Amino acid sequence: SFELTQPPSVSVSLGQTARITCSGNYLGEKYACWYQQRPGQSPVLVIYQDSRRPSGVPERFSGSNSGKTATLTISGTQVMDEADYYCQAWDSSSGWVFGTGTTVTVV
Amino acid sequence: QMQLQQWGAGLLKPSETLSLTCAVYGGSFSGYYWSWIRQPPGKGLEWIGQISHSGNTKYKSSLKSRVTISVDTSKRQVSLKMTSVTAADTAVYYCASNPPPYDSGGFEKWGQGALVTVSS
Numbered sequence: 001s002f003e004l005t006q007p008p009s010v011s012v013s014l015g016q017t018a019r020i021t022c023s024g025n026y027l028g029e030k031y032a033c034w035y036q037q038r039p040g041q042s043p044v045l046v047i048y049q050d051s052r053r054p055s056g057v058p059e060r061f062s063g064s065n066s067g068k069t070a071t072l073t074i075s076g077t078q079v080m081d082e083a084d085y086y087c088q089a090w091d092s093s094s095g096w097v098f099g100t101g102t103t104v105t106v107v
Numbered sequence: 108q109m110q111l112q113q114w115g116a117g118l119l120k121p122s123e124t125l126s127l128t129c130a131v132y133g134g135s136f137s138g139y140y141w142s143w144i145r146q147p148p149g150k151g152l153e154w155i156g157q158i159s160h161s162g163n164t165k166y167k168s169s170l171k172s173r174v175t176i177s178v179d180t181s182k183r184q185v186s187l188k189m190t191s192v193t194a195a196d197t198a199v200y201y202c203a204s205n206p207p208p209y210d211s212g213g214f215e216k217w218g219q220g221a222l223v224t225v226s227s
Contacts, residue, residue, distance in 0.1 A: 001168075033213030035152075042201060042220050043152065048213040086152050090210040095165050096142065096154040 002091035004099035011105045018074040022087030022099045025068060032070035033088040034063055036081075043086065047072060074104070082106050109134030111202050111218035115187075119225050125189040129202030129218050130182070136160060140205040141185040142214060143176060145198040153198075157205065158185060192225045199223075 004024040012018035022032060034047035045054050047063035050070065060075045070089075074081050087099035115127035129141070143155040156166035158176045166174050175188045185202055200221050203214035 031211035033211075035214075037152075042217040043214070044217075045213045045215055049208075049211045054215065088152075088213060095157070095167055098144075098152040098154060101151040 002094040002097050004087055004089060004097055006087060006099040006102045009103045009105065011107055012077045014079065014106055015076055018077045018104055020072045020085050020102045020104065022070040023068050024089065027070055027089060028065055028067045030089045030091065032063065032065045034072045035086045035088065037084045037086065077106055079106050109204060109216050111204065111216055113202055113218040113221045115221055115223070117222055117224060119192050119223065120227055121193050121225060122191055125187070125192050125196065125223055127187045127200055127221055129185045131184070131204070136180060136183045138207060140209050141178065142203045142205055143187045144201045144203060146201070147198045155187065194225050197223065197225050
């Protein structure tokens, strides 16, 4: 079955760039989405179709996808960006698959 | 502005049936796919299944035998039923909207989540 793997945690200094990876077989041939989930809240879509931002999502969030890896980049990371982040992709056999999740900590 | 509101029983005994409903307020209903997702306490997100406004469904293979997702377009509601629950089904359950293109647009809006606890 199709699986997506993320690092459990990423630490980033305030104002610096955080990069979160998501790996899966042939992921570059699919579209990746990314969600932000703050504690006690529902997830929020921050990237769809690999690199598109929904209305209202800050420009510091960007995405890319190639080969086996999709990447979510947060530029100029702020304290409010501390959250769990999940990647997601559609597989014709498995349906929607979520990544294992990454906790971003701003130090 | 689309909003999703969920409700259903929060405490179940093992072997009982989980039943949740998600109502869609505002925005379009037809033309969207609707998914259910769950998140066990302290763990990650797991997709359960989806339904189109016309009733076409797809389920996660490991849950398929116990799950039914249905839609009532007249009420703009989507429902989830899961039979024979166990403690492993304890989780926060979310409904979410999936706009076209369905395989790349992701889940645009989410419900507020409903905690379902299975305990004897």
